[in-house]
Amino acid sequence: MAEEQKQEQAAAPASAPRAEGGGQREGGQGGHGGPRREGGPRREGGREGGPGGPGGPRRGKRQYFRKKKVCKFCVEKMDLIDYKRADILSQFVQERGKILPRRMTGVCARHQRWLGVAIKRARNIALLPFAGSAAGATAPKAVEAHKG
Amino acid sequence: MEERLYDLIFIARPATPEDEIKKVIHSIEHACSEKGGKIEKSEHWGTRKLAYRVAKHREGMYYYHQIRTTHGELIHELERRLHVQDAVIKYMTIRLDEDLKRQKKLGDKREKRAARRPRRPAATPAAPAPEQQTAAS
Numbered sequence: 066m067a068e069e070q071k072q073e074q075a076a077a078p079a080s081a082p083r084a085e086g087g088g089q090r091e092g093g094q095g096g097h098g099g100p101r102r103e104g105g106p107r108r109e110g111g112r113e114g115g116p117g118g119p120g121g122p123r124r125g126k127r128q129y130f131r132k133k134k135v136c137k138f139c140v141e142k143m144d145l146i147d148y149k150r151a152d153i154l155s156q157f158v159q160e161r162g163k164i165l166p167r168r169m170t171g172v173c174a175r176h177q178r179w180l181g182v183a184i185k186r187a188r189n190i191a192l193l194p195f196a197g198s199a200a201g202a203t204a205p206k207a208v209e210a211h212k213g
Numbered sequence: 214m215e216e217r218l219y220d221l222i223f224i225a226r227p228a229t230p231e232d233e234i235k236k237v238i239h240s241i242e243h244a245c246s247e248k249g250g251k252i253e254k255s256e257h258w259g260t261r262k263l264a265y266r267v268a269k270h271r272e273g274m275y276y277y278h279q280i281r282t283t284h285g286e287l288i289h290e291l292e293r294r295l296h297v298q299d300a301v302i303k304y305m306t307i308r309l310d311e312d313l314k315r316q317k318k319l320g321d322k323r324e325k326r327a328a329r330r331p332r333r334p335a336a337t338p339a340a341p342a343p344e345q346q347t348a349a350s
Contacts, residue, residue, distance in 0.1 A: 079228045085332055108331070142319075142323065144316040144319040144320055144323075145313070145315075148307070149220075149277075158251070162264075166307070178258050186305075186307060188264070189305050190263060190303065190305045191224065191263040191265060191267055191303060193264050194264040194265050195264075195265060197265075212326040
């Protein structure tokens with residue numbers, strides 16, 4: 066919400082908001098990421114409002130406004146997802162070790178791809194669980210030596 | 214052959230005496246120097262909880278090395294050596310240079326784009342910026 070308001074305020078000089086949007090998209094390097102993410106809630110809204118028709122989407126969007134999820138890795142401009150950072154990776158798996166889908170985390174397609182690889186590597190060296198071992202209580206710690 | 218960068222991680226049993234670990238590390242170094250590899254980084258992450266049981270252990274000591282080499286056989290040799298060691302319960306080698314290359318490429322791209330960006334926003338305030346940019350470059 067806050068973002069939208071900001072954009073509205075900035076709307077006075079006509080081209081400003083568009084430039085902002087452009088900046089975001091560049092930061093996110095996913096020209097595809099933006100619109101598709103918006104698509105998610107819209108579709109859901111339509112479903113809840115009944116399988117009505119093509120008129121639905123707009124209303125749906127207004128009714129079921131959801132905070133737009135942004136790819137964490139895009140925001141931080143990470144070009145490499147390190148499999149050694151179990152503390153980061155563990156944010157994107159369920160307690161039992163399943164990889165969370167993109168629609169839950171808002172990660173863009175490209176980063177989700179890398180993330181999957183990184184998680185699988187981390188699993189291989191016992192930094193993350195494969196499955197089971199409800200050791201969710203013992204959340205993986207950061208590799209201290211690696212932070213610096 | 215071109216140079217490649219590898220990560221080598223191995224997990225030792227939690228209660229391994231230090232000289233035994235030293236022996237393992239020494240054998241790694243030895244193999245590297247023999248086959249023309251270079252150890253770029255070597256770290257000890259300490260004892261960490263394993264995400265699952267490995268050889269009936271719930272904890273393990275993590276050792277991390279980064280190796281640059283032009284000979285792929287070195288990796289085979291290292292893996293063979295680690296496999297034989299009793300103190301080592303798990304090991305993994307991963308090729309890194311491709312990922313790093315991609316990272317660099319994307320970083321360069323982003324920088325280029327960032328340099329170009331000042332031109333885009335509304336005409337008047339941004340106008341002086343690109344001139345500076347061109348002057349700088």
